[in-house]
Amino acid sequence: MSTYGAMHSGIRNSIFCDLRSDTVTCPDDAMRSAMAAAEVGDDVYGEDPSIIALENRMAGLLGKDAAMFVSSGTQSNLCAIMAHCGRGDELIVGDAYHIYADEAAGASVLAGVSMHAIPVGDGNAVSAEQVKGAVKDDDPHYARSRLLCLENTVGGKAISLEKMRSPAQAAWDAGLSVHLDGARFFNAITELKCTAKELADCADSISVCFSKGLGAPVGSILVGSHAIIARARRNRKILGGGLRQAGVLAAAATHALDHHLSLLPADHNRAGQLADALHDLDVGNVHSGTNMVFFTPNASQHNALHAHMEATGVRIGGQHPTIRMVMHRDIDDAGLEAAITAFRSFYA
Numbered sequence: 001m002s003t004y005g006a007m008h009s010g011i012r013n014s015i016f017c018d019l020r021s022d023t024v025t026c027p028d029d030a031m032r033s034a035m036a037a038a039e040v041g042d043d044v045y046g047e048d049p050s051i052i053a054l055e056n057r058m059a060g061l062l063g064k065d066a067a068m069f070v071s072s073g074t075q076s077n078l079c080a081i082m083a084h085c086g087r088g089d090e091l092i093v094g095d096a097y098h099i100y101a102d103e104a105a106g107a108s109v110l111a112g113v114s115m116h117a118i119p120v121g122d123g124n125a126v127s128a129e130q131v132k133g134a135v136k137d138d139d140p141h142y143a144r145s146r147l148l149c150l151e152n153t154v155g156g157k158a159i160s161l162e163k164m165r166s167p168a169q170a171a172w173d174a175g176l177s178v179h180l181d182g183a184r185f186f187n188a189i190t191e192l193k194c195t196a197k198e199l200a201d202c203a204d205s206i207s208v209c210f211s212k213g214l215g216a217p218v219g220s221i222l223v224g225s226h227a228i229i230a231r232a233r234r235n236r237k238i239l240g241g242g243l244r245q246a247g248v249l250a251a252a253a254t255h256a257l258d259h260h261l262s263l264l265p266a267d268h269n270r271a272g273q274l275a276d277a278l279h280d281l282d283v284g285n286v287h288s289g290t291n292m293v294f295f296t297p298n299a300s301q302h303n304a305l306h307a308h309m310e311a312t313g314v315r316i317g318g319q320h321p322t323i324r325m326v327m328h329r330d331i332d333d334a335g336l337e338a339a340i341t342a343f344r345s346f347y348a
């Protein structure tokens, strides 16, 4: 972690390279200044100019009609699911995707929507054939298949436009809508070298997070047609997510779009360098993509590795058996070097 990040993070100063997630970044002085200078108003009344500007910018960038700023990716996904589905409907989703695996079954608990999970393939995509096979017949015994939920990136892997388009088309052909959880949408388009619109064209609604690789402290946005966003606004209200003078948060997101997007290739590059260093050590399975590295150490060394890394100021993910490490804007070359040196010294 950069010195600035360590100073402002409240974590123990001895940890200067926090690789657990790209959500651990701290707003720097420039972002804080942008937040302090933000023009604000009551967003529930539609009067926050900073939020309106961000929503218009994102809708334009992704080539859709409208957008809605929300507090989190989870809330954005849920607002979208409730906009596409009614109670008793079913969504189809990859079994590794956040909506199915990591959102506390909110779609079922709060929206009354059942989830039909299909196993993701090697590259974390779902196929058109899987989608066709999962769509239920119109039969009173069955839930109504209404929505396909895609994700990109998934576990750091960017899924190609072709592999996004073909399941989306299968869903549309069967009369379903398509939602894309693009928590790391900008990491995906950076890796795919495509435009925001090209990826957004694979879905009817898209959720994008500013609080992951882009380094904002909070905030996500849901983008879609006027009709979807109008329904989603009602859903956000139902979920207690109406915002008031949250232009200070939109200003952080806008600052991230202006200044941090261009830093994503460096994060991806550092992840590649860490993965290469781990490959060279040849001490466990390694895979990586965009800003993430996954490493499976020998099970008997797992705890000792963690302790060693902490002792050297490098914090890695706590997952078992495969540890996740994520590059982000608070990790510079010195942080990367520290992480590689710590791994090498453990395995020396």
Ligand SMILES: Cc1ncc(COP(=O)(O)O)c(C=O)c1O
Pocket: 071, 072, 073, 074, 075, 098, 099, 151, 153, 181, 183, 184, 209, 211, 220
């Ligand atoms: C792919 C994906 N979708 C959605 C979310 C949820 O975002 P939030 O933590 O802002 O609710 C995350 C969080 O890491 C995520 O990785």
